[in-house]
Amino acid sequence: xxxRTLYGGRWKIVGKPPLGExxxxxxxxxxxxxxxYDGEYALKRVLNPARRxxxxxxxxxxxxxxxxxxxxxxxHSALDVDSDQTKQFLVxxxxxxxxxxxxxxxxxxxxxxxxVIQVGKQITSALSAAHEAGIVHRDIKPQNxxxxxxxxxxxxxxFGICLLREQExxxxxxxxxxxxxxxxxxxxxxxxxxxxxxxxxIPWVSSFIT
Numbered sequence: 001x002x003x004r005t006l007y008g009g010r011w012k013i014v015g016k017p018p019l020g021e022x023x024x025x026x027x028x029x030x031x032x033x034x035x036x037y038d039g040e041y042a043l044k045r046v047l048n049p050a051r052r053x054x055x056x057x058x059x060x061x062x063x064x065x066x067x068x069x070x071x072x073x074x075x076h077s078a079l080d081v082d083s084d085q086t087k088q089f090l091v092x093x094x095x096x097x098x099x100x101x102x103x104x105x106x107x108x109x110x111x112x113x114x115x116v117i118q119v120g121k122q123i124t125s126a127l128s129a130a131h132e133a134g135i136v137h138r139d140i141k142p143q144n145x146x147x148x149x150x151x152x153x154x155x156x157x158x159f160g161i162c163l164l165r166e167q168e169x170x171x172x173x174x175x176x177x178x179x180x181x182x183x184x185x186x187x188x189x190x191x192x193x194x195x196x197x198x199x200x201x202i203p204w205v206s207s208f209i210t
Contacts, residue, residue, distance in 0.1 A: 007089045008075060010034045011043050019094070020143075025160070029094065041074055042095070046088035054160055055088050061159040062090075064133045069126035071146065071157040092157070096149030100142035100208075108152075109208035118152045119145075120205045126156040131197040134165040140200050163195065 006012055007030070015029030019042055030043040046055050062073040076090040098105060100119070109115045123145060130137060137144075137159060144158040 006033065007043060007045070007087060008077060008091075010036075011041070011075070011089070011091060013043070014040065020099075030091065037074065040094055042092045044090050044092065051160075052088065055090075057162060057164055058159045059090060060164060061130070061135050061162045064135065065126075065129055067126050067129045069122040069153075069155055070129065071155040093148075093155075095146030095155065095157075097147035099147060100145040100154070102147075105147055106208060115152055116205060116208045119154055119208075120202065122152075122154050123156060123202055123205065127197075127200050127202075130156075130162075131200070135159070136163040136165070136195055136197055137200050138162055138195070140202055142204065
């Protein structure tokens, strides 16, 4: 990836190494060279152009949700078929305190029932809003709960494998969708494509205080 590459003609990568890396994308700190947006933001670069339908769904899901505990969408690459599919990206605020999988964050919740409840309520509120909008996240895990850096405030992020109920399915039959360690039983082994909101349960939150 060239250092001078601009995403969307404005977003320049300024930090190394990436803020995060996963199976479907990498996240970098970026600045807006046009000056419309001040400060640093997080750019998620979609690695696999073949996952374009999921990229479209992720953008649509975040667009629908105006909720304080759902990550905001600042900008994204073009969705038309003639756009450069090798530069699919979306831009979000930076979660300055990382995510809930970080050891430094977990230590804040050891023996702190009040802190765990505060975080749990924010996650469930975000998921409730998503379910009311016809969205099942399907990838709820500590790595996808971002800590804003402002106390115990969090954002639910990464709608990359979400289910939008009224749209045509993009999940091939038999494909396993979700993280093994946190996956709902009905999603295991590629089973039951038509899942309910129950697939987004978060029993793992209670493990923070053990």
